[in-house]
Amino acid sequence: MVYRPIHRQWRTPKRAFYIPLIFELGATVGLLILFGIAQPDLFRTQLWQAGADLNFNSSPVLLLYAYANHEPLPQIPFVWSLMLTNFNVAISVISLFVLIVKLVAFIMNVWFPIICTVFYVVLSALYATSVYGQAGPDNLDPDFPSSVAWYIAKPCTVAANQSIQSSCRVAKGTFATTVFMLAVCVFNLGYGIYSMLPNELDNAPQDSDDDDAGSFNKETKIWEMGNIPPTPRTGTMPYTPRTMAFNTLDRQLPLRQYR
Structure with a gap:
């Protein structure tokens, strides 16, 4: 058995490629x-302040206190930071790019398991970071520590304000979609690793050139076994007086018939 780390065949039919692709696209x-x-x-600071009002987490007012008293700014929890918002936008764009590359590579028959594994290792790590950030802890205020963001751990109805409830639902939906995307990435990663494991397909022909060579040899064998006349030689035949006589008799000139 010859193990090929790059040019490997998938261990399922190609039509199975489109099933997870539909979920990934959505x-x-x-x-x-x-x-x-x-x-x-849109709602990050609003939810942060709503959690503070309900004594679930720290308050964004701590930043204003630091500005007013000329104190060093405290480390903003990742769950409420602008960095997380920009990070989420960036990985969604990267996901779209990977999806386009994946589709083109599959059509061109170069979407190999090793490429899939590398891509989805990166995407799985990125989406795991996003999931952690959206539901992450907030220990900025020691009086009101929070291990999980309140809009994840609690129902949205704990807030009386309808606008806050609406923002909470959007945040919950975003978190659920991110978790689903992480599951899709982990599935693709597992599928790539599964196809990278040694299997009986390692002895199957992998290169299209080998297939072409096999087809050529098969056609050559059929040509040799058939009744196709060989190609006439192009070299010069030896010329003798006897050859001239036979050629003359073979022509059967019209005047010779009446002698």
């Missing part, structure tokens, strides 16, 4: 919309 488009409308600060 999740990618959904995240592009949800992350796009959340930028730069």
Whole structure:
């Protein structure tokens, strides 16, 4: 058995490629919309302040206190930071790029398991970071520590304000879509690793050139076994007086018939 790390065959039929692709496309488009409308600060600070009002987490007012007292700015929790918002937008764009590359590479028969594995290792790590960030801890205020963002851990109805409830639902939907996208990435990663494991397909022909060579040899064998006359030689035949006589008799000139 010869192990090929690059030019490997998938261990399932090609039509199985399109099933996870449909889910991946839907999740990618959904995240592009949800992350796009959340930028730069559609509901992040609103939910942060709502959690502070309900004594669930720290308050963004701490930043104003630091500005007013000329104190060093505290480290903003990742869950409430602009960095997380920009990060989410960036990975949604990267996901769309990977999806386009994946589709083109599959059509051109160069979407190999090793490429799939590398791509989805990166995407799985990025989406795991996004999931952690959206539901991440907030320990900025020691009086009100939070291990999980309140809009994830609690129902949206804990807030009386309808606008906050609406923002909470959008945040929950964004988090759920991100978790689903992470599951899709992990599935593709597992599929790539599964196809990278040694299997019986390692002895199958992998290169299209080998297939062409096999077809050529088969056609040559059929040609040799058939009744196709060989190609006449192009070299010069030896010329003797006897050859001239036979050629003359073979022509059967008209005047010779009446002698």
